Amino acid sequence: MNELYRALKLTGKGRRKALILAYILNIVIITFFLMVITGFKDTINESLSPNDYEQIVAILSSTIGISIVTIIFYQWIVITLFKSLYQSRQHFNTNIRLMGVKKIQLFSLYFKEFVSMQTVAIPFGVISGWMFYFLIAAAFNFQSKSVNVFSLWASPIIQFIIMFATIAITFVNLSKQDSLSRKIIRSNNTFTWSNGRIIKTIIGIVILIVTTYLVITIHGSQTFYLLLLCYFIVGTLLFDLIFFLFNRFGYLISILTHSGSLRLSLLLSNGKFSKTRAISYMIIFSVAISVGLQSLWLTLRQAAYDSANNNIYYSAVETTDNLMDISSIKDNNTVYGLYYMAPKLGSNRVRILGVDSGFIINKCETINIDKNLSDLTDQELKKDLDDPNWNGIIFPQSSIQPRNIGTEYKTKLNGIDVTFVIKGGNFPNNIGEFRCLVSRGYLEKVLGQTNKVNTAFHMGNTYKKAFQNSSIQTKMDVVKISHDKSVQSTDLIEVIMYIILICALVMLLNYIYLVSLQDKGDIARMRAFGMSAGKVNFVYLFHFIFIIFISYLIGILFAWILSLSGCNLVMNHIYLGSGIIISWNFVLLLFCVFSVLSIVSFVLFSYRANKKQYLQIIREQNNE
Amino acid sequence: MKAVVKLLNVTYKIQDGNEMKPILNNVSHLFPAENLSVISGPSGSGKTTLLYAISGLLDHLDNGSISVNDTNIYSLKEHQKDTFRLNNISMIFQSLNLFPFLNVQENICVPVYAKNKNVTAETKKKISYYLDKMGLGQIQKKALGVLSGGEQQRVAIIRAIIDEPALILCDEPTACLDRENSVIFLENIKTLITDTKLTAIIVSHDATVEQYADHLVELSDGKIL
Numbered sequence: 097m098n099e100l101y102r103a104l105k106l107t108g109k110g111r112r113k114a115l116i117l118a119y120i121l122n123i124v125i126i127t128f129f130l131m132v133i134t135g136f137k138d139t140i141n142e143s144l145s146p147n148d149y150e151q152i153v154a155i156l157s158s159t160i161g162i163s164i165v166t167i168i169f170y171q172w173i174v175i176t177l178f179k180s181l182y183q184s185r186q187h188f189n190t191n192i193r194l195m196g197v198k199k200i201q202l203f204s205l206y207f208k209e210f211v212s213m214q215t216v217a218i219p220f221g222v223i224s225g226w227m228f229y230f231l232i233a234a235a236f237n238f239q240s241k242s243v244n245v246f247s248l249w250a251s252p253i254i255q256f257i258i259m260f261a262t263i264a265i266t267f268v269n270l271s272k273q274d275s276l277s278r279k280i281i282r283s284n285n286t287f288t289w290s291n292g293r294i295i296k297t298i299i300g301i302v303i304l305i306v307t308t309y310l311v312i313t314i315h316g317s318q319t320f321y322l323l324l325l326c327y328f329i330v331g332t333l334l335f336d337l338i339f340f341l342f343n344r345f346g347y348l349i350s351i352l353t354h355s356g357s358l359r360l361s362l363l364l365s366n367g368k369f370s371k372t373r374a375i376s377y378m379i380i381f382s383v384a385i386s387v388g389l390q391s392l393w394l395t396l397r398q399a400a401y402d403s404a405n406n407n408i409y410y411s412a413v414e415t416t417d418n419l420m421d422i423s424s425i426k427d428n429n430t431v432y433g434l435y436y437m438a439p440k441l442g443s444n445r446v447r448i449l450g451v452d453s454g455f456i457i458n459k460c461e462t463i464n465i466d467k468n469l470s471d472l473t474d475q476e477l478k479k480d481l482d483d484p485n486w487n488g489i490i491f492p493q494s495s496i497q498p499r500n501i502g503t504e505y506k507t508k509l510n511g512i513d514v515t516f517v518i519k520g521g522n523f524p525n526n527i528g529e530f531r532c533l534v535s536r537g538y539l540e541k542v543l544g545q546t547n548k549v550n551t552a553f554h555m556g557n558t559y560k561k562a563f564q565n566s567s568i569q570t571k572m573d574v575v576k577i578s579h580d581k582s583v584q585s586t587d588l589i590e591v592i593m594y595i596i597l598i599c600a601l602v603m604l605l606n607y608i609y610l611v612s613l614q615d616k617g618d619i620a621r622m623r624a625f626g627m628s629a630g631k632v633n634f635v636y637l638f639h640f641i642f643i644i645f646i647s648y649l650i651g652i653l654f655a656w657i658l659s660l661s662g663c664n665l666v667m668n669h670i671y672l673g674s675g676i677i678i679s680w681n682f683v684l685l686l687f688c689v690f691s692v693l694s695i696v697s698f699v700l701f702s703y704r705a706n707k708k709q710y711l712q713i714i715r716e717q718n719n720e
Numbered sequence: 721m722k723a724v725v726k727l728l729n730v731t732y733k734i735q736d737g738n739e740m741k742p743i744l745n746n747v748s749h750l751f752p753a754e755n756l757s758v759i760s761g762p763s764g765s766g767k768t769t770l771l772y773a774i775s776g777l778l779d780h781l782d783n784g785s786i787s788v789n790d791t792n793i794y795s796l797k798e799h800q801k802d803t804f805r806l807n808n809i810s811m812i813f814q815s816l817n818l819f820p821f822l823n824v825q826e827n828i829c830v831p832v833y834a835k836n837k838n839v840t841a842e843t844k845k846k847i848s849y850y851l852d853k854m855g856l857g858q859i860q861k862k863a864l865g866v867l868s869g870g871e872q873q874r875v876a877i878i879r880a881i882i883d884e885p886a887l888i889l890c891d892e893p894t895a896c897l898d899r900e901n902s903v904i905f906l907e908n909i910k911t912l913i914t915d916t917k918l919t920a921i922i923v924s925h926d927a928t929v930e931q932y933a934d935h936l937v938e939l940s941d942g943k944i945l
Contacts, residue, residue: 286821286863356833363833367821618819624777626806627834628799711777714813715768 100192104205107188111181112213114609118174119217119259120224121602125170125595126258127225127251128232129163132592134246162592165381166599171262172374173606178263180610182206182270189271199271203264210263218252225251232591287343287369293336300333321661328384328657331650335376339369342646357631361638368611368639375600375607376647382600383651383686386593388658391678395663399671400527400582404575407462407525410553412570416563419548425563429556431460432549434539438507444495444530448509449551450539453478460553461525463533464670466493470501470520480519484537491532493521493668514542523670526574528581597686604690605697608640612701619702620710629706633699640694648687652678725751725774725887725921729784732773743769745942746783751935756913757921758930761939767923768891770939774921775809775889776801788887806834810880814892817876818864824851824875825860831883843882850878854908870901874908881912890922894929906932
C-alpha cells in the first residue's frame with residue numbers, strides 16, 4: 097500500500113497544493129473566530145451590568161452565527177477542490193480498483209494523504225490564525241485577552257473533525273459514480289423546473305404574500321420590523337425564480353441584439369446553475385451583512401448627529417466644579433442649571449441636570465417626552481421644573497420601561513442621598529450622554545443650597561464666560577460627541593464583516609479557477625470552431641458578472657432590510673428622519689472589486705486554453 | 721457551396737530535442753469537392769496534424785500553402801483565420817465534441833450563436849429533420865447525460881452541418897464507436913454530402929471508414945504515398 101500511496105501522491109500536484117491552501121485558510125478562520133468568541137466570553141464573565149451583559153451576548157450570538165455560516169460556506173471550497181483532485185486521478189482510481197483494491201483501501205490512501213496534509217495545515221494555520229488575530233487586535237485596538245490555550249487545542253480538533261467529515265462524505269459520493277460512465281453521464285447541473293424547485297418556489301411565493309399582507313396591516317410597530325426579516329427567507333427561497341427571470345430577460349435581449357455570445361453565456365449560466373448557487377448565496381450573505389451593517393451604523397450615526405444638531409439651540413454649554421451664586425452672574429441671554437454626576441447605572445455615567453422652566457421657555461433644547469411611557473405634557477413639565485417640591489426625574493427613554501414610571505430612583509449626589517420618583521422618559525438629543533432632567537429648585541433643597549448654579553447654557557452666538565475655571569463645549573462639540581458615541585464597540589464586527597467579504601471573494605476565485613480548469617476543453621473547442629478569444633472571454637466573463645449581479649442585487653435588498661429593521665429596532669423612529677443611509681460608493685466599489693477580480697482571474701486562468709495552446713488541449717483530451 | 725482544398729508543398733515541423741522534426745513533409749494534394757475524402761495511415765504518420773493544418777488551427781506552416789476555395793488560409797491574420805473557420809469549416813473530434821452544460825438543441829445551435837445569429841423557426845425545423853434522419857428522434861431538450869457515445873457523435877454531425885459549412889473535417893470520429901454506430905455515422909455523412917453538396921475529409925485508421933471513401937489518401941511519415 098505504501099507504493100500505491102507514493103503513486104497517488106505523484107498525481108494532481110497542483111490541485112494538492114490548492115487543497116492544502118484551503119485547509120490552511122479554513123483553520124485560520126476557525127482559530128480566528130474561536131479567539132474572538134472566547135474573547136467575548138471573557139468579557140461576559142467580567143461584566144457588571146445587565147445592559148452590558150445583554151449587549152455582549154447579542155454581539156457574541158451574532159459572531160457565533162456568522163462564524164458558523166462562514167465555516168459552512170467554506171466547506172464548499174474544500175469539497176470542490178477535493179472533487180477536482182479526485183477526478184483528476186480518475187485513471188489511477190479506476191485502475192487500482194480493477195486490480196482488486198477495495199474501496200475502503202482506496203479511502204485509506206486518501207485518508208493517509210489527508211492526515212499528511214493536516215500535519216502541514218494545522219500548525220501553520222493555527223499560528224497564522226493567532227498572528228492574524230493579534231494584528232487585527234492591534235490595528236483595531238480591541239482587547240486581546242482572549243488569547244488562551246483553549247483555541248490552541250480546540251481549533252485543530254474542530255478542523256480535523258469538520259474536514260474529515262467533509263472529505264469522507266465527498267469521497268463516498270464520488271466513489272458511487274461508475275468511472276466508466278462518468279464521461280457520458282456527467283452530473284446534471286442545469287437549471288430545470290424540477291418538482292423540488294417548483295415546491296420551493298411556491299412556498300417562497302406563499303411566504304412573500306403572507307409577509308407582505310402582514311407588513312401592510314401592522315405597519316409601524318416593532319413586529320413590522322421583525323416581519324421584514326422574513327423577506328430574507330423569501331429571497332432565499334425565490335432565488336431560483338429570480339435567476340430564471342433574469343436569465344429569460346437576458347435571453348430576450350440576446351434575440352433583440354442578435355448576440356449569440358450573450359445567449360451562449362446565459363446558457364452557460366443555466367447549465368452550471370447548481371455549481372454557481374453556493375457562490376451566489378455566499379455573495380448575497382456577505383453583501384447583506386457587510387453593506388447592511390455598514391448602512392446600520394451610518395444611519396445610526398447620522399440619526400445621532402441630526403438629533404443633536406436639530407434639537408439643541410444653545411451655542412455653548414459651560415460647566416464648572418465650583419458652585420456660583422446666580423445673582424452675581426445673571427445674564428438674560430443665558431440659562432443656568434445645576435449639574436451633578438451620579439454613580440454609574442450599569443455602564444452609564446449618569447448626569448443629573450437640574451433646570452427650571454427657562455430651559456424649555458428659552459428653547460435651550462427640545463424636550464421630546466415619550467408618550468408611550470407617560471402622558472406628561474410640556475406645560476406640566478414646565479410647571480414641575482419650577483416647583484422646588486417636585487421630586488420627579490425624567491430618564492432617557494431607552495433606559496426605562498412603562499413599569500418603572502412612579503418607582504423611586506435613589507442615588508448619591510455630592511455625598512448626600514437623594515431620592516427621585518421616575519416621572520417619564522425623554523428622547524435624548526445627545527445620544528452619547530446619559531442625562532436625567534430634574535427640578536433645580538428640588539435639587540437645591542435636598543442638597544441644602546440656594547440660588548447656586550454650575551452650568552450655563554449660552555443662547556447667543558456671542559457670549560461671555562459665566563464662570564471662572566470652567567470648561568466650554570460648543571454645540572458642534574456636543575453634536576460630534578453624539579455622532580461618535582452613537583455606535584460603539586463595532587470595530588470587531590467590522591473586522592468579521594471584512595473577513596466574510598474575503599471568504600466570498602475566495603469562493604468566487606476558487607469557482608473561476610475550477611471553471612477554467614474543468615472547462616478548458618470546452619474553451620479550446622469554442623476556439624477551434626472559430627470563436628475569437630474575445631468572444632470566448634465574453635461568454636465566460638458575462639456568466640461570472642451575471643452571477644455577481646443577481647447575487648449583488650438580492651444582497652443589497654437584504655442589506656437595506658437588515659438596516660431598516662436594525663435601525664428601527666434599536667432606535668426610535670423619531671431619530672430616523674433622514675431615512676436609511678447606504679454608502680453607494682462602498683456598494684459600487686465592492687461590485688467593482690468582485691467584477692474586476694473575476695475578469696482578471698479568468699483571463700489569467702484560461703490563458704492557456706483560450707489564447708495559447710487550445711489545439712494542444714484538444715489533442716490531450718482526445719488522447720485521454 | 722463547394723469546397724476545394726488545395727495543399728501545395730506543405731511542410732510543418734516541431735521541435736524534437738535539439739532538432740526540428742518534420743510532421744508534414746512537402747505535402748501537395750487536391751481534395752475534390754462534394755466528396756468524402758479519407759486520410760489514413762499508421763499512428764504518428766501526421767494524419768491529425770494534416771487535418772488541423774487544413775482547418776487553419778496550426779499557428780504557422782514552415783513551408784507551402786493551403787487554400788480552401790482559393791483562400792490561402794495561412795496568409796490570413798489570426799482573427800481572420802478564426803472568422804474563416806467559423807464561416808466555412810466545421811469540425812468533429814474523436815470524442816467530447818459537445819458542451820456538457822447545454823442540451824441537445826443548444827449544442828447543435830452553437831455555430832449559430834457563434835455567428836451572432838438568432839435561432840429561427842427554420843433552424844429548428846432543420847434540427848428536427850436531421851434528428852429524425854439520423855434516427856435520434858425528437859430529443860432536442862434532452863441533456864447529454866442520457867445519450868450514448870454514438871448518439872452524441874450523431875448530434876455532433878448535426879451541429880457540424882446545421883449552418884451549412886462548405887467543409888467538414890473529422891478527426892477519428894469513429895474511434896469511440898462500435899461498428900454499428902460507425903456505420904450509422906458514415907451513412908449519415910454520405911447522405912449529407914449528397915443532400916447538401918458539402919465536402920468531408922475524415923482522418924481515420926478504421927477500415928470501415930475507408931470503405932466509404934470517395935477519395936482515399938494514405939499518409940506515412942508526413943508524406944502522401
